[in-house]
Amino acid sequence: MEGTRHPDQQQPDPAPGGTEIDRRGLDHLIAVLRGAGYRVIGPTLDDNAIVLRELEAGDQLPDGWGVTTAPGHYRVHRRDDAAVFGHSSGPQSWKQYLHPPRRQLWSTDSDEGFRAPPDDEVAYAFLGVRGCDLAAIRILRTVLCNGADSRTATLYSRLFVVAVDCTEPGGVCFCASMGTGPGAEGEYDLRLTERLGDAGPNYLVDVGTNRGAEILAQVPHRDAAPGEVERAQQDVCAAADRMGRQMPEVDLRELLRTARDADVWDDVASRCLTCGNCTMACPTCFCTTVEDVTDLTGTHAERWQRWASCFEPEFSHLHGGDVRVSGQSRYRQWISHKLGTWYDQFGSSGCVGCGRCIDWCPVGIDITEEAARLAETFPGVGTDPVRGSE
Template sequence: MGMIHAGRQAMTGDGTTAVIGTDGLDALIRILAARGRTVIGPTVREGAIVLAEIAGGDDLPYGWGVELEAGHYRLRPREDGAVFAHSAGPQSWKTFLHPQRERQWAVDRQADGALVVTEDAPPPPSYAFLGVRPCDLRAIGVQDRVLAGGPHVDSRYRARRERAFLVAAECTEPGATCFCTSMGTGPAADGGYDLALTEVAEDGDHRFWVRAGSDDGASVLAELPRRPADEETESTARRSVAAAADRMGRTMPPVDLQLLMRETLHADRWNDVASRCLTCGNCTMACPTCFCTTAEDVTDLTGDHAERWRRWESCFDLEFSHLPGGPVRESGRSRYRQWATHKLGTWYDQFGSSGCVGCGRCIVWCPVGIDITEEAHALNAERAAGAGPDEVPS
């Protein structure tokens, strides 16, 4: 379960696997809500599958899949009525655990001129996340290390994370922009969840193979309308997930990506991608692991009330690296290179893993269709063609 769930006991053995139907999925939502949790799951809104609060099974995207490509996203109907046969949408769970904007404190000037500072300390919500993809489970684990581990803990993140209940949904239908297999993050869920579901929608028997990954998960599973896990459902579920691994729409080059980034700092390919990049920051906003923030101070017209807000920031913003002498990274080339080399390379030095989980969101939501996997392959090809390692980055 990782650092956040270290106090929970991983469950194995009898009573921790079962099969539920669509009625069990509806019951799962209602049981979690009855336990005081705000249930967040996928639902269809305004032409996309988004993450939002849901009240029951009818809110889920039954019968909807997605058509994905670089800079392209469309819903498409499915005949099998599957609920989790869609890839990662425009949002990630970061939206709820590490909100895009939140107030830190407020200060008011009293009649006598004294300043009174009030720190915002709202009670953390108790979320239940339904339908967390394996790549997003890994992304949550990455943010756990960044924001809840080490010497500088984000107390608000940690409080939300400690109260979160995670229901994973293994992938059986990868999208054209998915590459989790290359990053070792899917399509199977290998831990970090309270419950894991694998959907089987065939022969008129729409069902889910369910496993508990914690005591909390086993407790919820015991309340669901269920039947014992049978060999046919389990084997079908496992085959579907294994087949998904062979149908990834994208791949990363099978090389040491950390070394590749380090040895291609002066590659001509950075000029090519810079000619297309708008430096809009969409990739960092959609990314489930990007975590950078900035402080924003606002005041009323009288100057008697001020607030400090924290909001997401992007390394594509020219002001992101601004110093008294000016920005450190003036060019779009340097800013794209910073993002890619950090995500795929120097993240290992800081946090012990890649910052990329292969979800493909940065590809889909780039307005000009820049594809990080294409860029990595191009850098690798240029290196193989004779561009040796560089000593000093430009």
């Protein structure tokens, strides 16, 4: 399982591969994936943010764009180079494609039975999945599939992943302390490490699966220049020392159990708007609710699933009323599940250190600062860190 740990407690990130493609090769990779029937999803610049969109060609990638991030702050800016992946995570995550914000579960008419929506047989290829999001995809698969024969499991079975090592952590990133980055470690078909040079970016390529090898064989590539692999690995390792944030080195499960009735929750509740932005931006939050709708005649009905948030008062509604009526109790529920009881349910932390919840909180509440405050309030509790291991 993954857990909070020091960078010096992590296993070394896997070394970049010894094969290399250039910037035109990256464009060619997109074309090959599209030709193989994949809908290629990757980063692009839109509405002053780096967002995930379907790519029809490589010229949609955000060449030369970076981002500046801080609590409640996100700005794009021009870089002085042509890096494609020289930015940290944007407002969206890959969750929206594997676990859509809204989808139909079934429909029925008065003279017919229940019908499941048809499988659209989409196959996604995700381009540019960073280590934190690679971990989030793995966590969501554990939560949502778990051996079930479902539409979500089918999406996962068709998924092609082009991961990318992160050499440009943002101001709110803390993946190194969560054991999920900056190197992209886990299950991927291909993994890229971007290297910048006078002639533009090049990409070291590591092959993770037979599918990845088959796709790469159709892309012009060459052996990496001597020393490139070592220099790329040094860049990835150096990124771990440039994280904008870090989780405290404690057993967060024990700390949160101890702090259940602490006064510190009153302070965060006084700032929290309970808007649910953190849960919507989080790449692993998975809660849903269902809505039933009918047409005006009452002869056709549909059931839809949509994302929900534990910050909604009615989320904990039972007969007789809502269970968590205060903002204090709802924030405590979210952070306690994310960093604590998620281990008991799924065997890992629910946090991958991407920092989106910090970035997109309207009032700049920082999950790492709140965890550190709890650790200061209860010194000595959970002093042995939870070490992550698969």
